[in-house]
Amino acid sequence: MKIVVFSTKSYDREFLSAAxxxxxxxxxxxxxxxxxxxxxxxxDHQAVCVFVxxxxxxxxxxxxxxxxxxxxxxxxxxxxxxxxxxxxEVGIKVVRVPAYSPHAVAEHTAGLILTLNxxxxxxxxxxxxxxxxxxxxxxxxxxxxxxxxxxxxxIGTVFAKIMSGFGCRLLGYDEYPxxxxxxxxxEYCELSKLFAESDIISLHCPLTPQTHHLINAQSxxxxxxxxxxxxTSRGAVIDTQAVVEGLKSGKIGHxxxxxxxEEADFFFEDLSNEVIPDDTLSRLLTFPNVIITxxxxxxxxxxxxxxxxxxxxxxxxxxxxxxxxxEVAGDHSQP
Ligand code: NAI
Numbered sequence: 532m533k534i535v536v537f538s539t540k541s542y543d544r545e546f547l548s549a550a551x552x553x554x555x556x557x558x559x560x561x562x563x564x565x566x567x568x569x570x571x572x573x574x575d576h577q578a579v580c581v582f583v584x585x586x587x588x589x590x591x592x593x594x595x596x597x598x599x600x601x602x603x604x605x606x607x608x609x610x611x612x613x614x615x616x617x618x619x620e621v622g623i624k625v626v627r628v629p630a631y632s633p634h635a636v637a638e639h640t641a642g643l644i645l646t647l648n649x650x651x652x653x654x655x656x657x658x659x660x661x662x663x664x665x666x667x668x669x670x671x672x673x674x675x676x677x678x679x680x681x682x683x684x685x686i687g688t689v690f691a692k693i694m695s696g697f698g699c700r701l702l703g704y705d706e707y708p709x710x711x712x713x714x715x716x717x718e719y720c721e722l723s724k725l726f727a728e729s730d731i732i733s734l735h736c737p738l739t740p741q742t743h744h745l746i747n748a749q750s751x752x753x754x755x756x757x758x759x760x761x762x763t764s765r766g767a768v769i770d771t772q773a774v775v776e777g778l779k780s781g782k783i784g785h786x787x788x789x790x791x792x793e794e795a796d797f798f799f800e801d802l803s804n805e806v807i808p809d810d811t812l813s814r815l816l817t818f819p820n821v822i823i824t825x826x827x828x829x830x831x832x833x834x835x836x837x838x839x840x841x842x843x844x845x846x847x848x849x850x851x852x853x854x855x856x857x858e859v860a861g862d863h864s865q866p
Contacts, residue, residue, distance in 0.1 A: 532556055532557070532577045532578050532602070532846055532847075532850050533556075533557045533559070533575065533576045533577055533578070534551075534556050534557065534558050534559070534576060534577070534578040534579070534580050534604070534843075534846060535558075535559045535561060535572065535573050535576040535578070535579050535580070536558055536559065536560050536561060536579075536580040537561055537563065537564060537565040537569070537572075537579060537580065537581050537582070537585050538561075538562070538563070538564050538565070538581065538582045538584065538585055538799070539560040539561055539562055540562075540799065542835060543560070543582075543606070543839075544560050546835045546836055546838070546839035547560075547580070547606075547839045547842070547843065549836075549839065550836075550839035550840045550842075550843045551843055554843050554844070554846075554847045556843055556846065556847070558580075559576065564584060564585050564586065564795075565579065565581050565585035565586055565587065565591065566585075566586045566591070567586070567588075567590050567591055567594070570591050570594045570595060570598075571594070571598075573594075573595055573598050573600055574598050575598075575599075576598075576599075576600060577599060577600060577601050577602065577850075578600065578601065578602040578603070578604055578846050578849075579595060579600055579602070579603055579604070580604045580606055580842060580846075581603060581604070581605055581606070581612075582605070582606055582607055583607050583609060583612065583826065584612070584794065584795040584798065584799070585612060586612065587603060587612055587613040587614060587618070588614050588617075589614045589617040592613075592614060592617045592618050592621055592623060593617065593621055595621075595623060596621035596622060596623055600623060601622070601623060601624065601849070602623065602624050602625075602626065602845075602846055602849050603618065603623055603624070603625045603626070604626050604627075604842050604843075604845055604846050605625065605626065605627040605628065605842075605859075606628060606838050606839070606842045607627065607628060607829070607838070608627060608628055608629055608630065608631070609627075609737055609738065609765060610625065610627050610859050611737065611738040611739070611765060613625055613859070615859060615860075624849050624854075624855070624858055625858065625859045626842075626845035626846070626849065626855045626857045626858050626859065627845075627857055627859055628837070628838050628841045628842055628845075628857065629857055630685050631829065631833075631834045631837040631838045631841065632829070632831055632833050632834035632837060633685040633686040633688070633689045634689055634831075634833075635828060635829050635830070635831040635833065635834040636686045636689075636690075636735075636763055636828040636829055637686050637687075637689035637690035637692075637693055638689075638693070639763060639789065639824070639827065639828035640686075640690050640693075640733055640735075640761055640763045640787075640789075640828065641690065641693045641694070643761050643763070643787030643789070643822055643824070644673070644731060644733075644759065644761060644787065646787075646822055647759060647785040647786075647787050647820065647822055648670040648671060648673065648759070648785065649668070649670040650667070650668040650670065652822060653667070653668060653819065654668055667819075671730075673694070673697040673698070673699055674697055674698035674699070675698060675699070675700070676699050676700070676730040676731060677699065677700045677701075677702060677728050677729050677730050677731075678691075678694045678699045678700070678701055678702070678729060678730070678731045678732075678733065679702045679703075679704070679725040679726070679728070679729030679731070679732045679733070680694075680701065680702070680703045680704070680712075680717070680733055680735060681703075681704045681705075681722070681725065681732065681733070681734050681735065681736050681745070682704075682705055682734065682735035682736030682737070682742075682764065683703045683704075683705040683708070683709045683712045683717070683735070684705070684709070684735065684736075686735045686763075687703070687705070687709075687712070687733075687735035687736075688709055688711050688712055690733060690735060691703070691712050691715050691717055692711075692715060694731075695715045695716065699731075700716075700718075701715060701716060701717035701718065702717065702718055702719075702720055702724065702725045702728060702729055703717040703718065703719045703720070703725075704719065704720065704721070704722050704725050705719070705736070722745075722750070723753060726750055726753040726754045727753055727754070727755070728755070729754070729755065729758065730755060730757075730758065730759065731758070731759040731760075731761065732746075732754070732758060732759070732760050732761070733760075733761040733762075733763070734746070734760075734761065734762045734763070734764040734768050734769070735763070735764055736764055736768065737764065737765065738764065738765035738766075738767055738768055742764075742765075742768050743767050743768070744767065744768070744769070744770040744773075745768050745769075746760060746762075746768060746769040746770060746773070746774065747770040747773050748770070748773040748776065748777075751773055751774070751776075751777045751782060751783065752782070754782065754783075756781070756782060756784075757781070757782075757783075757784030757785075758782070758783055758784060758785075759783075759784055759785035759786070759787070760774065760783060760785070760786050760787070761786075761787040761788075762787070762788050762789065762790055763789040763790065763828045764790065765790055766788075766790040766791040766792035766793070766794050767792045769788075769792070771791065771792050771793075771811050771815070772811060774786060775811060775814055775815065778815075778818050778820070778821065784820060785820045785821075786815075786818070786820065786821045786822075787821075787822050787823075788815070788821070788822070788823045788824070789823075789824045789825075789826055789827060789828045790826055791812060791815075791823065793809055793811070793812065794825070794826060796809070797809070797812065797825070798825040798826045799825065799826065841857065845857045845858075
């Protein structure tokens with residue numbers, strides 16, 4: 532099939548080109564994001580391959596359908612950026628990569644926790660400057676601390692296992708409790724209890740209308756003083772302005788973000804020579820107890836290989852038999 536790949540980076544080109552060879556796909560790599568301004572670039576292709584910040588709203592999907600596109604292949608797990616009812620209406624199949632490496636995201640989450648707790652980001656800069664003073668670098672033992680996991684699917688479960696290895700007590704919140712988490716000794720509870728008792732809260736749920744701004748001024752008020760919040764799921768699960776207020780008051784002791792509500796305008800690009808016009812992002816970057824990574828939790832060799840192979844296999848399956856086991860049904864709720 533002729534596939535146009537939007538939001539291409541060098542690593543996408545490397546892994547997708549390698550995976551395309553045995554399947555006989557023809558790939559066109561484009562650097563721009565898919566938006567209403569760039570949608571015409573899909574002309575003469577039957578499939579578009581997109582990532583987390585490409586725009587697949589009703590207007591873009593209708594335009595894709597008019598150009599003969601039959602498949603939207605997400606090279607990610609989340610599909611909150613796709614208007615699924617419109618996709619179904621215009622006859623475009625949507626496929627995704629439901630699982631690639633839950634370890635990649637879970638391990639990055641643990642990395643954020645360790646870095647924030649032991650201030651490794653600050654120690655690194657100090658020591659390189661010949662400053663071996665320890666003041667301000669005091670952390671806490673993870674062993675014995677309570678970790679609240681919101682969303683105990685594939686990533687949440689691997690993350691729970693890692694934190695269980697540190698000797699943490701595990702609380703979980705998920706409509707569908709997971710047997711593997713039970714085996715780790717996780718106690719499933721209401722959100723209110725998880726907020727009230729957790730020293731560390733880590734988000735591993737999808738972005739849906741139910742999880743949009745799940746972390747807000749009210750939920751923060753119910754948390755422990757000095758709580759650590761980690762978000763590697765989707766930016767809008769957190770009300771960022773409320774979190775800034777929580778940091779300013781000291782209620783939130785540490786914040787680790789791999790995702791940000793307005794990340795589409797910034798992440799994955801080198802903007803080091805430019806002024807960042809987003810005051811909330813800029814404010815977050817001033818706190819010593821905040822670490823932001825630019826949606827890199829998935830970014831391991833193993834994950835990229837699996838994403839490329841699964842994405843192109845999904846398209847091949849649609850081409851050959853008209854369906855794929857990784858199709859996203861049109862009745863999922865969307866934010
Ligand atoms: P998954 O589908 O295996 O697990 C998600 C879990 O969240 C499920 O158990 C589900 O029941 C639960 N859930 C759904 N609604 C909920 C709610 N309202 N409250 C609590 N739990 C709820 O998904 P997986 O693979 O574990 O990924 C989780 C999320 O991580 C993805 O949706 C995506 O947004 C994010 N992600 C981030 C990446 C990154 O690089 N930062 C990479 C991959 C995924």
